[in-house]
Amino acid sequence: MEKSNFVDQIRVFCKSGHGGAGIKHFRRDKLTAMGGPDGGDGGRGGHIVLRGNSNLWTLLHLRYYKNVLAEDGERGSDNNRTGRNGKDIILEVPLGTIARDEETGEKEVEILADGEEQVWLPGGKGGLGNTNFKTPTNQAPEHCQPGLPGQEGWKVLELKVLADVGLVGFPNAGKSTLLSVMTAAKPKIADYAFTTIVPQLGMVEYRDGKSFCIADLPGIIEGAAEGKGLGHRFLRHIERNSVLLFLIPADSKNHKEEFEILVNELEEYNPELLHKQFIIAISKSDMLDEELRRDIEKELPTDIPHIFLSSVTNYNIQEMKDLLWKVLNTPAS
Template identity: 80%
Template sequence: MEKSNFVDQIRIFCRSGHGGPGKRHFMRNKLTALGGPDGGDGGRGAHIILKGNRNLWTLLHLRYYKNVLAEDGEGGGDNNKTGRFGKDIVIEVPLGTIARDEETGAQEVEILNDGQEVIWMPGGKGGLGNSNFATSTNQAPEYAQPGLPGLEGWKVLELKVLADVGLVGFPNAGKSTLLSVITAAKPKIADYAFTTITPNLGMVEYRDGKSFCIADLPGIIEGAAEGKGLGHRFLRHIERNSILLFLIPADSNDHRKEFDILVSELEQYNAELLHKQFVIAISKSDMLDDELTAAIKKELPEDIPHLFISSVTNKGLTELKDMLWKVLNTPVDPE
């Protein structure tokens, strides 16, 4: 079985560094037999930092990175010397990565911009040395603080593809073929279900040097919202797209029913997806005559832009680019 280089979710154990302990020490040298407290503070434990990198498109490089253990801070020294800080660990991730706590499911970090750095798991604070506790009534404190512990736990890194347009449809609706024609992407194409099991991204060259990003996403089946088929793994990527382009093949038995099933699966997964902008394209329309085209038009929702295309004959592809560009650049009225 072919192994995919696209990894969109990984589970790792993380522990940030513990803070170094403060030093309990009193000044002693040949000139000073009983000097005051001079114990230094402990160093901070190392942070675990997430950093966005636009040149990454998968979490593959972290697949075998199962344990992320950051360095502890160094203990405080004599003569009020602060211990060395632990060396921070920087984990580079693709744009669109979300970090969650596995136990609670709570989202902790979201990386959307190139070069964006977020302290995901802060290191423990170093303890104070005994010199910090000297007072007029206690000039020789015999205690210092221990460092604070770092954070630890099982974490999940999740990638949601960033694209302007997401292709939505049942398996074999023609999404991969369309992407291969209107972009430079070369997705795997075959006439069996789930040829696409990972998202493929492509840039659509528009007029005057303009472009937009389109994603061929794995096909939906009924029950996807319940995790059937590729289920949640697919639907997660749809959340990032500005436009959802519903691709329905001309040879479908019931075009409206197919559209309604797709919308229903999106709603069950996340009702907010219904607030995105929808466009419908009837693929493989080179096999239609005028009478069949008119019949299909009557089935489609009147309030959603639609058009008939063929990736084989290039029918309607220029009009599709125009429509997508127009929708992308039309402000949405707040409701």
Template identity: 80%
Template sequence: MSERNNFIDYIRIFARSGHGGQGATHFMRNKLTAMGGPDGGDGGRGGHIILRGNSNLWTLLHLRYFKNVLAENGENGSKNNCTGRDGKDIIIDVPLGTVARDEESGKIEVEILEDGQEVIWLKGGRGGLGNSNFATPTNQVPEHSQPGEEGVEGWKNLELKVLADVGLVGFPNAGKSTLLSVITAAKPKIANYAFTTLIPQLGMVAYRDSKSFCIADLPGIIEGAAEGKGLGHRFLRHIERNSVLLFLIPADSNDHKKEFEILRNELKEYNPEMLQKDFIIAVSKSDMLDDELKEAIAKELPEGIPHLFISSVTNKGLTELKDVLWETLNKPA
């Protein structure tokens, strides 16, 4: 299976929690008791569908063929006040950053952010009460019991939004994959054509004193991504969780400021809250620049956003870049 197919960040499934068991209608009858009172037991609860965070997973690949998720129904109650057995719960392990939505309403139902976090996604139906619950001084032989509650069902979507501290934003060929391969242990595919990076690549950046932070090279953005062109929303949803966005603009760009504005506008069109994040600009491939050209480019760049000149080939400016990223990630709120 290719690397592209190994990364699954969207799954559509039909899910149904278990129905509750029927409460029993029964009266005690044995050789000593010909006309005993009601002893119908309650039905068991239907099985829940539970999502559980698992930090060892980084994709929804294992759920690829998990098209129908049907939890077990609760058992019916029986005589002697015996409660039916609860339906078996289904636990689905998902990577951190998974969001579960109802397909029809689009509403987010569950968000998994921590390892071991368990959330009941679809609750199983309650078991019905047996007739022993309905005996009163005036009605000592109740003939009715409750049916179990139905489970919850519907088409659901699971989406993965990559959890990383820093997101690399830039047009195809801006040098994002090269930078990631130099400052982390990640080994992204690198080539000189658009959309080389078809899946988010994560890497840990080793910093001073054994500290580290996570950086993600995300699929290249092009003008119109917010409307779904190029890789569109599949790319943009992964940026939502990054607290710092590192804009990579190549030194040989025709218009550095325009390139930044296009990228910034795509994020704004997709979700205006993206503009609340910390921005840093790195001008890549700057080993080809002299001081005069750097000064000219710096004047083009927007004011108020930190910028650095770096080269992944010569390692120029990479230590300074790590310092700025670390300080920005750890600045007081």
């Protein structure tokens, strides 16, 4: 169920409403045989709107929306009455959703706040009735305008998970176990590659009622930037994180090389990711003695904060929270 319940990208055909036509009409009643123009304007076509909803974490509810078609505006009527606007369609999406045009790949809308509403595809403008074309020299205009067409095309909604901290590491580095210890989240944990195939979010309770959000992201493999493994689908979610926590197991054959591979995959995918704040955590440290720790420390970059921890024994878990909070609240240089 984990895989089917998390949908982070959907493709949908969208069409906003056509604007209603203005009309040509002249006032006629039992008291007025030759009245002036009174043709009303057409109504606006319906918009397609995206609205942020913090209670959503997946695009699953939109998966079966194959066509999103907004209502057309109504044509104007006599007595200068404007036609009714087409009904807008509002699509609720999780925070971090980006809307793109499928053909060009251009980002059109981005939703980051709860309750934020943005018009994605505006409806066509209604046409003007003949009243608008009356002039001193043309008291009986015969001209009116048709409504403008709406916009249409195949679109893509793409979710990038919003979290303060992203856990980065190879499969089986202990990310899911760490998340379960630091938060109330209950990710699937097992001793085989890609146990985590979708992002898992958890809130870390810190001191004095403060908290921050941490995401266990699917494991990187070498070549992820080229689409291997979970590839781009995973790396997309890293772009949102303020801090990247690199988790390297204590029993790794080469800690420095493992870290460099992880950083290289991020750089290959998007060099801007290297400007984020990094922390290195050596997991499963309960199996290390002091001499082994010193040897591992010598391999690690001196300009990146690091910490040894154990999710099994809770060793340095609170210190890990303190370090994350400090880095999250320190402006990047």
